[in-house]
Amino acid sequence: MKNGYTIKSIFQLLVSKLWLILTMMIVGGGAMFCVSKFMMPLKYQSYTSMYVKNSNETIITDGVNLNDLNASKSLLDTYIAVLQDDAVIEVIGDELLKKHTADELDGIFSVNKEKNKISVESIRSCLTMAAVNETEVLKVTAITKDADISAELCNIIADIAPDFLIRVVGAGSVEAIGEAKPDYDPVSPNVMKFTILGILAGMLIAVIIIFVLDFIDNTVKDSDELSQKYKKAIIGEIPSFSGSRKKSNSDERKTLLDKEFPFYIVESYKAMRTNIVFSLSTSEKKIFAVSSADPGEGKSTTSSNIAIALAQADHKVLLIDADMRKPVQHKIFKVKNKNGLSSVIGKMVTAQQCIHKDVVKNLDLLSAGPKPPNPSELLASEQAEKMMNELSEKYDYIVVDTPPVNVVSDAMGISKSLAGIFLVLKYGETTFDTTEKAMKKIQLADMNMLGFIVNDITGRHHGGYYYRYKDKYGYSGYGYGNEEGDKKEKEKEE
Numbered sequence: 001m002k003n004g005y006t007i008k009s010i011f012q013l014l015v016s017k018l019w020l021i022l023t024m025m026i027v028g029g030g031a032m033f034c035v036s037k038f039m040m041p042l043k044y045q046s047y048t049s050m051y052v053k054n055s056n057e058t059i060i061t062d063g064v065n066l067n068d069l070n071a072s073k074s075l076l077d078t079y080i081a082v083l084q085d086d087a088v089i090e091v092i093g094d095e096l097l098k099k100h101t102a103d104e105l106d107g108i109f110s111v112n113k114e115k116n117k118i119s120v121e122s123i124r125s126c127l128t129m130a131a132v133n134e135t136e137v138l139k140v141t142a143i144t145k146d147a148d149i150s151a152e153l154c155n156i157i158a159d160i161a162p163d164f165l166i167r168v169v170g171a172g173s174v175e176a177i178g179e180a181k182p183d184y185d186p187v188s189p190n191v192m193k194f195t196i197l198g199i200l201a202g203m204l205i206a207v208i209i210i211f212v213l214d215f216i217d218n219t220v221k222d223s224d225e226l227s228q229k230y231k232k233a234i235i236g237e238i239p240s241f242s243g244s245r246k247k248s249n250s251d252e253r254k255t256l257l258d259k260e261f262p263f264y265i266v267e268s269y270k271a272m273r274t275n276i277v278f279s280l281s282t283s284e285k286k287i288f289a290v291s292s293a294d295p296g297e298g299k300s301t302t303s304s305n306i307a308i309a310l311a312q313a314d315h316k317v318l319l320i321d322a323d324m325r326k327p328v329q330h331k332i333f334k335v336k337n338k339n340g341l342s343s344v345i346g347k348m349v350t351a352q353q354c355i356h357k358d359v360v361k362n363l364d365l366l367s368a369g370p371k372p373p374n375p376s377e378l379l380a381s382e383q384a385e386k387m388m389n390e391l392s393e394k395y396d397y398i399v400v401d402t403p404p405v406n407v408v409s410d411a412m413g414i415s416k417s418l419a420g421i422f423l424v425l426k427y428g429e430t431t432f433d434t435t436e437k438a439m440k441k442i443q444l445a446d447m448n449m450l451g452f453i454v455n456d457i458t459g460r461h462h463g464g465y466y467y468r469y470k471d472k473y474g475y476s477g478y479g480y481g482n483e484e485g486d487k488k489e490k491e492k493e494e
Contacts, residue, residue: 021206028202036194043188044147048154048180093118147182154180218431235451236272240458256308273309283419287398293438297426298455303401311363315396320366324375327368333359340369380413388417412445420448
């Protein structure tokens with residue numbers, strides 16, 4: 001939920017959802033065009049004008065008596081009120097019925113066929129009476145579904161008005177200036193007007209939807225808000241790379257080694273590398289973990305790219321895949337996973353026998369190894385801590401790819417061996433609730449939270465290297481039980 005908006009943030013928000021605004025404008029405009037063009041009845045307008053004269057005329061030879069003009073103007077409001085009275089409207093209806101049958105008028109007005117009467121309200125709603133530009137000219141306008149009926153209404157009023165006004169008001173008189181004529185060009189509906197209104201309504205609805213959704217949106221989209229909320233540094237911001245989108249079951253993940261990797265993302269990792277080096281500068285240990293709050297946020301790909309970036313700066317780097325439940329680093333670097341971390345901690349082989357040397361210049365890889373039944377216990381063992389201490393003497397930096405902290409507690413088991421942990425969050429997908437949960441677990445494990453890495457910064461939800469923990473595994477969605485899948489995985493690795 002957003003605490004406030006600035007002009008800049010509003011502009012950025014609307015631009016980011018421009019597709020929705022344009023879509024709603026097209027839908028709104030198209031809908032109103034169809035409704036006005038094909039569903040709304042055509043209406044025709046006709047009018048007549050009547051000149052209001054004061055009865056107390058004074059003969060003046062050299063001009064117009066202004067008192068008479070002012071008196072005529074003052075009669076207009078009275079005349080309009082009289083002409084809109086029910087008695088006058090009933091006479092108008094009777095005159096129409098003399099010229100047309102009830103059936104002919106039924107589609108235009110509300111007609112009581114039993115009493116052979118036209119509803120007063122239905123006639124009144126078709127009429128408009130007003131002075132022309134504050135003059136003594138009274139303009140009567142009629143709009144109905146029939147051009148001839150509109151003209152007849154105006155002419156009937158012009159015929160009966162003088163007698164009614166003289167009898168009721170007893171002052172002044174009116175005289176029709178001309179006869180109303182049918183106009184067969186419809187004045188309603190105005191298709192262009194309704195289409196524009198539809199476009200504007202669609203735009204307004206889209207803007208309201210955008211702001212409502214953004215206001216209640218609890219996902220991480222503002223690095224400053226994230227940093228201020230948890231008082232932790234933003235170590236890196238990785239832009240989205242549309243070319244890196246893959247299906248969720250794909251083993252391919254984009255790394256800095258790919259030729260098609262965009263320059264701006266390479267520079268983002270270089271900047272993050274500098275921040276990581278500074279973050280660890282005061283720590284004796286150069287071992288750090290990279291994890292995420294939940295699956296699918298990009299922590300494994302981020303881990304491999306951090307390791308590559310450090311190696312490219314002539315640091316001797318070891319990348320350890322500690323995600324023994326769902327290992328991917330061996331797939332990223334295309335090496336075998338017959339033996340690995342689980343084998344070393346289980347004392348089946350030595351670390352040197354399992355480490356893949358120079359998968360990239362200056363970068364070695366210790367893959368996860370066979371899937372054990374107790375990964376959390378293995379990582380929390382003294383053997384794991386001893387192994388980490390021994391390896392730390394041979395490398396400048398050790399990057400540990402750990403499982404998501406909200407799913408399992410594996411990362412907490414190796415906390416004693418780490419200088420700290422970096423938490424990868426996916427822009428527009430990771431929520432503050434899940435981040436809060438992860439932060440509490442890191443705090444309870446007494447781990448040093450080094451900072452955040454915001455991934456896929458444009459907010460496009462690619463799901464490129466998406467985990468399937470909850471679909472494939474047991475307890476709480478991150479365990480074991482898929483023997484057929486394990487068998488296939490083992491055959492593939494061998």
